[in-house]
Structures are given as C-alpha cells and as structure tokens.
Amino acid sequence: MKVLVVGSGGREHSIVWKLSQSPLVEKIYTASGNGGTRIHGENIPIDSDDIDSLVDFAKKNEIDLTVVGPELPLVKGIVDRFSESGLKIFGPTQKAAMLEGSKVFAKIFMKKYDIPTSDFVIVKNKEEALEIIKNKKYPYVIKVDGLAAGKGAFIIFSDEDCNNAISQIWDQKVFDEAANKVIIEEYLDGEEVSVFAVCDGERYVLLPSAQDHKRVYDNDKGPNTGGMGAYSPSPLATENILKKVEEKIIKPLLKGMIKEGIPYKGVLYCGLMVLDDEPFVLEFNCRFGDPEAQVILPLIESDFAELISKAVDGRFEDLTFNLSDKYAVCVVLASQGYPGSYRKGFKIYGLKELANIKDGYIFHAATRYENGEYLTNGGRVLGVTALDVTLKDAIEKAYKLVEKIHFEGMHYRKDIGVKGLKRLGVI
Ligand code: AMP
Ligand code: GLY
Numbered sequence: 001m002k003v004l005v006v007g008s009g010g011r012e013h014s015i016v017w018k019l020s021q022s023p024l025v026e027k028i029y030t031a032s033g034n035g036g037t038r039i040h041g042e043n044i045p046i047d048s049d050d051i052d053s054l055v056d057f058a059k060k061n062e063i064d065l066t067v068v069g070p071e072l073p074l075v076k077g078i079v080d081r082f083s084e085s086g087l088k089i090f091g092p093t094q095k096a097a098m099l100e101g102s103k104v105f106a107k108i109f110m111k112k113y114d115i116p117t118s119d120f121v122i123v124k125n126k127e128e129a130l131e132i133i134k135n136k137k138y139p140y141v142i143k144v145d146g147l148a149a150g151k152g153a154f155i156i157f158s159d160e161d162c163n164n165a166i167s168q169i170w171d172q173k174v175f176d177e178a179a180n181k182v183i184i185e186e187y188l189d190g191e192e193v194s195v196f197a198v199c200d201g202e203r204y205v206l207l208p209s210a211q212d213h214k215r216v217y218d219n220d221k222g223p224n225t226g227g228m229g230a231y232s233p234s235p236l237a238t239e240n241i242l243k244k245v246e247e248k249i250i251k252p253l254l255k256g257m258i259k260e261g262i263p264y265k266g267v268l269y270c271g272l273m274v275l276d277d278e279p280f281v282l283e284f285n286c287r288f289g290d291p292e293a294q295v296i297l298p299l300i301e302s303d304f305a306e307l308i309s310k311a312v313d314g315r316f317e318d319l320t321f322n323l324s325d326k327y328a329v330c331v332v333l334a335s336q337g338y339p340g341s342y343r344k345g346f347k348i349y350g351l352k353e354l355a356n357i358k359d360g361y362i363f364h365a366a367t368r369y370e371n372g373e374y375l376t377n378g379g380r381v382l383g384v385t386a387l388d389v390t391l392k393d394a395i396e397k398a399y400k401l402v403e404k405i406h407f408e409g410m411h412y413r414k415d416i417g418v419k420g421l422k423r424l425g426v427i
Helices: 010-020 051-060 071-075 078-084 103-112 126-133 159-171 239-259 292-299 304-313 391-403 418-424
Strands: 002-007 027-032 042-044 065-068 120-123 140-144 153-156 182-186 191-200 204-206 215-217 221-224 229-232 265-275 278-285 327-334 360-364 367-370 373-376 380-388
Touching (some): 002 010, 010 027, 010 292, 010 304, 010 360, 027 051, 051 078, 065 304, 071 078, 103 120, 103 239, 120 126, 126 159, 126 182, 140 159, 191 239, 191 278, 191 292, 191 304, 204 239, 229 292, 229 391, 239 265, 239 278, 265 304, 292 327, 292 360, 292 380, 380 391, 391 418
Parallel strands (some): 002 065
Antiparallel strands (some): 120 182, 140 153, 140 182, 191 204, 191 265, 215 221, 229 327, 265 278, 327 380, 360 380
16 A cells, blocks of 8 residues: 655654555655655655645545654644545544643543543633632642643742743743643652553554653753653553553543544553552643654554554454564654754764664654765754663663764763663662
8 A cells, every 4th residue: 555654753754664564555655754764765845734735645646544643733633634535544533632632621531531630620811820829739730721842731849930830821922822721730749651552443452651751861851852762661551550551541531532422543642640550641642652653663563554554444353463572762862952952964974884783773853865865954863772672681772873873963861761770670
C-alpha cells in the first residue's frame, strides 16, 4: 500500500522507519518530513495542519493509509475530513481528540467514568480563579484548557508562581482562546510514567511504557522542552501498575467513549502520576509522544502497518502482536540555545558512518538534506536510540553512538534513563 505520514519531527521519522519495514508498504510519502524521512520515501512540501492540501494530495496519489504524527491536525479534524473523502486514516476523530484538545473535556469525562485523576474545579475568568485560590494551600496546579505546546500547566508552590500563572493566563493572555476555561487541580506528589495503547474503537493493544525527560538539563533542571530523551519500558510501570492502568483507565475510557458516541481509534497516550502504587491520569494525548515514539516503535516486533491498518478497520480480534523484551533508550541532540532561540544550518558530522548499525537508530528530528550533507534545521535535531537486553547496556550503547555525532553547539542530557537505573537498584 501507499502510505502518507503527516508531520516532520523525530516521532514521524520513527513512524516512517517502522512502516518501511512492513512488506505491506510499497511507498511512503511524508508531509513535510525531514532529512531522515526522505531516506525511506518521498517528502512532500505540505504543512501538517494544511488539511485541504493533504486531502487533495491523498486523493490524487491514491494513498491507501494515512498516519498522523502531531496533535494539531487531529484536534483540527483531519480524520473526519479524510474519512468523508473515503480515505483511510489512523487517529481519533475531532470529537474523540478532545481528550487531548480540551483538558476540561478530559477531566469531566474522567469524573463521569470514574477514571482516577486529581480533584479539580473549572474557572472561566480571573475573578473566579482568585476566589478559588484564596482558600487553597500550596502546592496546586493551574492548567489552561486548550492546546498550549506543553506550556499550559503551572505548578504553584508560592505566591510568586501563582502571580506568574495569573499574569500569563489573564493579564498577558499568552494562551488566547486556549485559556477560555482553566482548571485548578490538586497536586499529585509521585513519579511520572507514560503508558501507550493502540485502540481500534473497542479493543486495544498495550505498547511498552516510557519515561520522558522534559527539562533541558541533567537532574531535571532548567526550562521545559518538548522532551530531551526517553527510555522504555519504565520499571515504574510494573505488571501491577499496568494491570491497574488497563482496568481503571483504558477499559473504562474505551467503554465511555462508545457510550458518548465517539469511539476512540488511534494512539491513546496516558500521561500518569504513580503515587502509593496507584496510577492517576495527568493528561491524555491522542498521538505518540516525541521522543517516546523513538523508543517504543523499535520495540514492536510485529508488522506495524498491519497494526495501524487493523486499528482503523476496527479489526483487532484477529491481530497477532509481539513486543521485544529489550530496553530502548533515546538521547535527543539539540541545538545550542534550545528550548530558547537557536541558529540552524550547521553541518552534522558522523551520520553516514552510523547508517547501518545493529540495535542502534539515528532518528532525525530537525534536519534537512542539501547537496549530499545533513544540516541542522530546528531545536531538537536528532534522537539517538539504542536497544539492549539491560537498561544499563542500552544507555551505554546510546551514549557511545552520541559520541560519534557532532554539530556546532550540540547539547544533550547525560542522564537519560538514570531514574530507571535507580528504580531497578542498578545504581
Ligand atoms: P500536563 O500538560 O497536564 O501533562 O502537565 C504538564 C506537567 O505538569 C506534567 O508532565 C507534570 O509534570 C506536571 N503536572 C501536571 N498536573 C500535575 C498534578 N496534578 N500534580 C503534579 N504535577 C502535575
Ligand atoms: N514528549 C512529550 C509529548 O510528546 O507530549
């Protein structure tokens, strides 16, 4: 089949790479792709949220299956638009993607279907917020309702934090319409883990868990980023925790979505806080994580195109699905200055030598290919992934690969996976 992948980051390169291994896939287009996706197919210059042009392209080129990487096109209704045109596409409908697109929708849904999450109130303006806050003890959390590129959650430990959140949300109106509603919720003091499932509307397959590293510097210091690295599976997601996630979160969610008339198809990304051996939902996302996809997809042994295709068709009843029992680690190599401003266009050295290594994959995030060279083209440039039997060996292998790559100003965290090693008692 001919496949179109929508997006241009490291997540999309890993999706394209995984699809390229399937005997079912003849040709892959990526919109708009990067220097890595072009290795496995053809990049087309259409933005990931230009839904009209994507529909036109898919019709003209008789695309058999479209896979969407980022949340924005999903929340804007790309799945509905493709389906109306008779095109097969993987992901939730616009209404179902509200689980990510509206935190208020997600919270009310969780309350209705008894899915564990922190207690909350919804406010519509600054006055209502101040009324709630004046009686609240620190810490607590303020979150804007809509998509905010990972910047819409404020953990409030002090008056200063509170004033900053209020100022950004209501005085400077940084979040615009995304902050028409705001949630004030209880702080959960635990450890975070993400659990992923691919859903066919009724059934699901569980993918390996993962832990992201959101802060830019080692030991979770510095500002938030899109994610500086990940490892999978996370020892925090024990069998016991995963069973609770399935019974208390995923199964009631799928049943609830059917009851609401919006069955959930696509990737369900459960962002969880584990506390006293119980999982609580921080947020749902309706897509793979980035860089979590770069560690999860290499652990899938089954045919990924078949998995995605059967999810769209609602046909998991006859799916065979196998996972590797190795660990995967991904270290993100970023441009100098990221997550603040940075320059791009620097030559990347070392990639050609690493093109065909065993259990190691260099996923391109922001690169472009020009005159036979790869150049940096954004903040998160590459995701260096390695697999091994133990987490410790996978970490060492990933950092050995990192040493072979260089570009001007390259920086990365040196402690990806260390939390996992501590939990396993290895260090
Ligand atoms: P969210 O966008 O809801 O995932 O929030 C972003 C980040 O804020 C999460 O990854 C957590 O680190 C933190 N966070 C969100 N909600 C809470 C909460 N209720 N308690 C503690 N930390 C939270
Ligand atoms: N790495 C976090 C996310 O994809 O949302």
